[in-house]
Amino acid sequence: MIRIAFAGKGGSGKSTISGSFARLLARRDRPVLAVDSDPLPGMAYSLGIAVTDRPTPDDVVVEGPDGGPRWILRPGLDAGQFISDYATRGPDGVRYLQFGNSWGHWSTLQRGQHAWSQVVREMDPTAWNVIGDLPGGTRQAMFGWAKYADVLALVVEPTPKSIQVAKRLRNITKADWAPEHVVVVANRVTDGDDIHRIQQALDRPLIGAIPDDAAIAAADKRAVAPLDEGPGPFADAVERLVEEVESTYDAES
Numbered sequence: 088m089i090r091i092a093f094a095g096k097g098g099s100g101k102s103t104i105s106g107s108f109a110r111l112l113a114r115r116d117r118p119v120l121a122v123d124s125d126p127l128p129g130m131a132y133s134l135g136i137a138v139t140d141r142p143t144p145d146d147v148v149v150e151g152p153d154g155g156p157r158w159i160l161r162p163g164l165d166a167g168q169f170i171s172d173y174a175t176r177g178p179d180g181v182r183y184l185q186f187g188n189s190w191g192h193w194s195t196l197q198r199g200q201h202a203w204s205q206v207v208r209e210m211d212p213t214a215w216n217v218i219g220d221l222p223g224g225t226r227q228a229m230f231g232w233a234k235y236a237d238v239l240a241l242v243v244e245p246t247p248k249s250i251q252v253a254k255r256l257r258n259i260t261k262a263d264w265a266p267e268h269v270v271v272v273a274n275r276v277t278d279g280d281d282i283h284r285i286q287q288a289l290d291r292p293l294i295g296a297i298p299d300d301a302a303i304a305a306a307d308k309r310a311v312a313p314l315d316e317g318p319g320p321f322a323d324a325v326e327r328l329v330e331e332v333e334s335t336y337d338a339e340s
């Protein structure tokens with residue numbers, strides 16, 4: 088099973104790449120669970136899922152025990168059942184778990200976030216390939232929100248600001264919690280020079296280089312998912328990224 092989370096600066100392309108990655112992996116007949124821990128559901132757009140979809144009722148959780156989490160899954164509802172009942176069905180068979188947003192009103196956001204965390208923590212790791220999209224910046228990754236991942240992929244544009252955020256994230260390997268592999272995906276590159284600059288700045292394996300593809304940015308304005316825009320340099324590059332991850336980071340279970 089592949090368990091990978093995408094992190095990086097806001098706007099670096101995490102959602103665009105992770106959503107497309109999840110769909111291309113699912114086309115290879117793998118069970119894919121896309122887990123979005125950004126309360127702003129960027130990954131839903133890139134998967135091609137209607138963001139108004141609200142399949143999860145508030146009563147999935149009950150108040151937790153004293154001294155425990157505020158909300159826990161209601162008795163009789165375990166992580167596997169939650170996924171089969173409530174994870175949104177997306178294109179190519181991808182299932183999608185959103186961090187809170189699907190619950191609608193802000194006052195219920197907290198319940199949804201607790202449910203999300205419990206499901207991701209307790210799910211059967213042999214049942215799903217897990218593709219994660221983290222919010223921009225360093226906070227969530229630093230505090231262990233991507234514990235489900237064996238691979239943390241830093242999405243980096245060839246700009247000093249984007250490289251700086253990735254450098255901070257790279258240091259996560261020094262924290263108590265760290266994914267087994269920290270790797271780099273260069274995004275919106277236009278030439279070899281861009282790739283070289285990113286590689287030099289971040290001494291971690293470069294597992295993919297995604298070109299700047301004007302059709303993708305244009306599709307985004309029309310709320311069209313990258314893969315629904317059809318074939319092109321972006322889709323080709325993400326396909327190669329999937330191949331690279333499958334050949335190198337496919338865990339035993």
Ligand SMILES: Nc1ncnc2c1ncn2[C@@H]1O[C@H](COP(=O)(O)OP(=O)(O)O)[C@@H](O)[C@H]1O
Binds near residue numbers: 095098103223275299
């Ligand atoms: N390789 C690419 N080529 C062209 N546009 C891209 C590419 N990657 C991302 N974009 C565009 O950049 C913007 C930000 O991407 P997004 O995935 O939402 O970033 P993040 O999730 O990291 O905040 C979007 O408009 C998206 O269409």
Ligand SMILES: [Mg+2]
Binds near residue numbers: 101102103130222
């Ligand atoms: Mg995003």
